[in-house]
Amino acid sequence: MDWMTYFQTQSHQASRQTLKQYYRSGCTFANAPLSAVEMVALDIETTGLNSQEHGITSIGLVPFSLQRIQLNEAKHWLVKPRKPLAEDSITIHQITHSDLADAPDFSEVFDELLQALQGKLVVAHFHKIERQFLRHTVRNRFDEDWLFPMLDTMQIEANLHRQPRWKPSQWFRRQASIRLADARQRYQLPAYRNHNAMLDALATAELLQAQVAYHLDSNDSVGQHWC
Amino acid sequence: MLMTPEQLEIAQYIGQFEPFDAISDDAIELIAQHLQVRYFKAGSAIINFEEPATDLMFIRSGAVELFRRNGELYNRLTEGDIFGQFSLLRQQCVRFPARALEDCLIYYIPKTVFEQLLEEEAFADFVEAEGPRLKTTVEQQRKDNDLLITRVRKLVRRRPLIVDEDTTIQQASQQLIEHGASSMLVRRQASKGYEEDNQTWQICGLITEHDFVSRVIAQGESALAPVANIMSREMIGIASDESVQEAMLIMLKHNIHHLPVFRKRRPLGIIRLADIVRYETQSSLYLAASIANQQSIAELAKLSHDVAQSCVRMVQDGANSKMVGQALSGIGRAFMQRIIELTEADLGKPPVPYCYMVLGSMARDEQTLLTDQDNALILHDDYQPEHEAYFVELSDKVSTALDRCGYTLCSGDIMASNPQWRKTLSQWQATFADWIANPNPEALLHCSIFFDIDGVYGDINMAEELREFVAERAQGQQRFLAALARNALNRTPPLGLFRTFVLEKDGKENNSINVKRRGTAPLVDVIRVHALAAGSTAQNSFDRLDDIAKTSLIPKDAIERLRYAFEFLSMMRIRHQVIDIDNERQPDNNVEPELVNSSDRHTLKDAFGVLSSAQKYLEFRYPYKVR
Numbered sequence: 001m002d003w004m005t006y007f008q009t010q011s012h013q014a015s016r017q018t019l020k021q022y023y024r025s026g027c028t029f030a031n032a033p034l035s036a037v038e039m040v041a042l043d044i045e046t047t048g049l050n051s052q053e054h055g056i057t058s059i060g061l062v063p064f065s066l067q068r069i070q071l072n073e074a075k076h077w078l079v080k081p082r083k084p085l086a087e088d089s090i091t092i093h094q095i096t097h098s099d100l101a102d103a104p105d106f107s108e109v110f111d112e113l114l115q116a117l118q119g120k121l122v123v124a125h126f127h128k129i130e131r132q133f134l135r136h137t138v139r140n141r142f143d144e145d146w147l148f149p150m151l152d153t154m155q156i157e158a159n160l161h162r163q164p165r166w167k168p169s170q171w172f173r174r175q176a177s178i179r180l181a182d183a184r185q186r187y188q189l190p191a192y193r194n195h196n197a198m199l200d201a202l203a204t205a206e207l208l209q210a211q212v213a214y215h216l217d218s219n220d221s222v223g224q225h226w227c
Numbered sequence: 228m229l230m231t232p233e234q235l236e237i238a239q240y241i242g243q244f245e246p247f248d249a250i251s252d253d254a255i256e257l258i259a260q261h262l263q264v265r266y267f268k269a270g271s272a273i274i275n276f277e278e279p280a281t282d283l284m285f286i287r288s289g290a291v292e293l294f295r296r297n298g299e300l301y302n303r304l305t306e307g308d309i310f311g312q313f314s315l316l317r318q319q320c321v322r323f324p325a326r327a328l329e330d331c332l333i334y335y336i337p338k339t340v341f342e343q344l345l346e347e348e349a350f351a352d353f354v355e356a357e358g359p360r361l362k363t364t365v366e367q368q369r370k371d372n373d374l375l376i377t378r379v380r381k382l383v384r385r386r387p388l389i390v391d392e393d394t395t396i397q398q399a400s401q402q403l404i405e406h407g408a409s410s411m412l413v414r415r416q417a418s419k420g421y422e423e424d425n426q427t428w429q430i431c432g433l434i435t436e437h438d439f440v441s442r443v444i445a446q447g448e449s450a451l452a453p454v455a456n457i458m459s460r461e462m463i464g465i466a467s468d469e470s471v472q473e474a475m476l477i478m479l480k481h482n483i484h485h486l487p488v489f490r491k492r493r494p495l496g497i498i499r500l501a502d503i504v505r506y507e508t509q510s511s512l513y514l515a516a517s518i519a520n521q522q523s524i525a526e527l528a529k530l531s532h533d534v535a536q537s538c539v540r541m542v543q544d545g546a547n548s549k550m551v552g553q554a555l556s557g558i559g560r561a562f563m564q565r566i567i568e569l570t571e572a573d574l575g576k577p578p579v580p581y582c583y584m585v586l587g588s589m590a591r592d593e594q595t596l597l598t599d600q601d602n603a604l605i606l607h608d609d610y611q612p613e614h615e616a617y618f619v620e621l622s623d624k625v626s627t628a629l630d631r632c633g634y635t636l637c638s639g640d641i642m643a644s645n646p647q648w649r650k651t652l653s654q655w656q657a658t659f660a661d662w663i664a665n666p667n668p669e670a671l672l673h674c675s676i677f678f679d680i681d682g683v684y685g686d687i688n689m690a691e692e693l694r695e696f697v698a699e700r701a702q703g704q705q706r707f708l709a710a711l712a713r714n715a716l717n718r719t720p721p722l723g724l725f726r727t728f729v730l731e732k733d734g735k736e737n738n739s740i741n742v743k744r745r746g747t748a749p750l751v752d753v754i755r756v757h758a759l760a761a762g763s764t765a766q767n768s769f770d771r772l773d774d775i776a777k778t779s780l781i782p783k784d785a786i787e788r789l790r791y792a793f794e795f796l797s798m799m800r801i802r803h804q805v806i807d808i809d810n811e812r813q814p815d816n817n818v819e820p821e822l823v824n825s826s827d828r829h830t831l832k833d834a835f836g837v838l839s840s841a842q843k844y845l846e847f848r849y850p851y852k853v854r
Binding site for chain 1: 231232233234236237259260261262263264265266267268271287288289329330332335
């Protein structure tokens with residue numbers, strides 16, 4: 001996808017002022033080296049895996065670069081999904097009905113979220129969830145299209161540790177786990193006791209720094225890795 | 228501002244470690260809210276020399292090595308440790324560059340936050356450079372315990388038995404039997420007193436077993452009469468924070484055997500004269516006194532088992548290293564004196580006067596539990612070769628007896644039983660004069676303990692004379708002092724502790740550290756050189772430091788640092804010997820890093836640092852040139 005063109009087009013097509021502004025401020029240059037890019041790690045939690053059926057319950061983000069993770073600028077929102085909270089997602093995220101009772105609707109935090117992401121490259125672990133849920137929710141609330149390029153630490157890990165399945169030698173071999181916690185372990189990153197969108201965003205930022213330190217070149221262009 | 232979940236997780240993590248465990252919640256929150264993070268792959272540089280210092284760094288995971296400017300390893304740190312504080316405090320550029328030894332996650336605490344944290348006393352004390360922390364630790368240990376004052380409350384074993392004043396004599400005696408007690412207190416309601424069962428009570432009397440005999444049976448008092456009839460109404464008590472000494476004096480003065488202990492007006496318990504006697508018999512003074520009363524070597528050998536217990540007791544009572552060293556040396560001298568007395572009684576009068584002297588730690592009053600015997604004989608100048616047989620037998624018997632009493636034979640054969648170490652006073656003076664006038668480090672290596680001497684038995688004046696002779700001769704002898712100084716550099720301290728290892732200067736890791744060989748002994752060596760240069764006749768290292776302080780050989784603050792380092796290392800050695808005894812192991816001089824808590828680790832590193840710089844200074848102050 002040509003993100004530059006997409007952002008330009010959208011800056012004309014979007015009707016919501018804040019979103020227009022977001023697109024107008026442009027997207028990270030595809031040829032910028034990783035070491036010079038302002039990034040933001042993003043994690044959302046949802047009531048399930050299907051963006052058509054389920055909703056977002058929380059959003060966490062941490063701005064960072066390869067030099068520093070800016071914990072002091074981290075943000076976290078609880079949002080009330082329009083679809084009811086399923087019991088099994090409570091056990092995963094430790095978010096309960098009462099936590100969400102007073103939470104705002106996504107539409108109330110959207111502008112703040114846009115501002116936090118504006119001009120920065122988003123990093124996520126398994127980006128499809130973030131992309132699909134945010135796109136679906138924004139279309140549903142505002143009838144707008146919202147997409148942006150992302151670095152996916154899970155994809156990076158998969159490229160490093162997973163051999164293509166078409167090789168017969170790989171058919172019966174156990175695949176290396178690329179789940180966030182397991183991937184972190186490979187880089188001696190500490191285990192966090194709790195899980196929520198913000199801690200997972202922090203965990204993702206740390207993981208990307210480790211992946212770059214070990215396997216990528218900090219001079220690699222962003223466009224080589226984003227999706 | 229409320230902490231976010233990830234700030235909370237980080238705050239909880241940081242809060243487990245020194246000095247963050249002692250600072251306020253507000254300060255921890257401040258840190259969590261301003262933190263930055265970065266990952267470092269093993270082998271990569273974290274900060275470089277002379278980079279501007281902008282943050283305090285906290286190791287969240289992994290391990291870090293710090294280096295000196297010349298590339299020498301300065302320290303190795305791990306999870307929960309901080310670095311970068313020195314440069315921040317001095318507003319300087321980075322002094323110790325750092326490298327990731329393992330994959331690391333580093334938390335950065337910005338300078339502005341660091342400066343706010345300095346307002347917290349616990350934090351400021353911790354990050355202050357070497358000297359102050361060592362001083363604080365040693366002084367805190369002293370403040371926490373005061374040997375001279377053992378409070379009576381320590382002797383209180385259980386709550387007192389208390390009955391109301393209208394209890395019958397029979398009921399009271401039944402309770403006494405039921406509780407296996409030998410005395411009880413009597414209470415009555417009063418307007419002033421202590422609160423219990425929602426009422427105010429006053430202790431109005433004391434009854435002992437003896438009262439039942441002397442006042443009930445002997446005087447025919449009815450068993451159904453109230454206890455008030457037979458109790459002692461003259462209430463003599465003692466406040467719980469008074470000394471054991473004071474309690475003993477009160478009991479002797481009033482001729483009583485039971486003494487109630489009170490805090491404010493509330494009774495805490497009753498101590499008996501027997502409790503005090505038992506307590507005192509564990510004391511080193513008592514032990515030394517009873518050594519003098521033993522009638523045979525076998526009896527003495529039996530008594531030697533009490534030495535360890537009396538040391539444990541002193542440490543528990545909070546004695547400092549000088550007190551423990553003096554007591555154990557005193558006990559050692561008492562053993563020696565009694566052994567020589569008994570042996571002399573066996574062999575008959577000596578043909579010429581002599582002086583048994585001890586060398587090394589006992590002479591310095593710095594003995595610990597693990598010790599061998601180092602002794603020698605000074606014979607009167609009237610000594611003739613035909614007298615030799617007597618002194619051969621005497622010294623053999625003494626050394627063997629000392630060995631039986633726990634003072635093992637000297638592996639270096641520095642004992643009076645070795646003919647080389649039996650000399651007349653003139654011969655000794657000639658020997659010392661030769662050591663001093665024609666020094667060479669190799670020859671001096673094995674006789675440095677001869678410069679710590681103390682007469683123990685016989686004509687003590689001869690030992691005094693020898694001591695003064697040495698002090699006078701050694702002063703100003705640059706070549707001799709330089710040779711001695713060179714030997715004092717042979718044993719160097721490690722850098723500190725890292726996880727469960729001892730970290731050496733070359734980065735190697737060992738499992739345990741011999742605190743004597745790597746700490747106290749080289750300090751003693753360093754102090755001895757300065758003391759001889761100062762013309763001091765003192766033998767104890769603390770006393771020697773006092774004498775050195777009167778000269779301008781070393782800066783005053785360096786003397787203070789040496790004092791604190793020596794005290795800290797000595798106590799660490801003694802405390803670990805006590806741990807060994809508690810665990811029924813043979814005490815040794817080794818300290819295992821896993822038994823050292825985090826605050827002692829930092830102080831230990833400081834103490835090693837003091838020794839290391841003292842050794843460097845020694846090399847500079849007494850330079851050795853090979854002729």
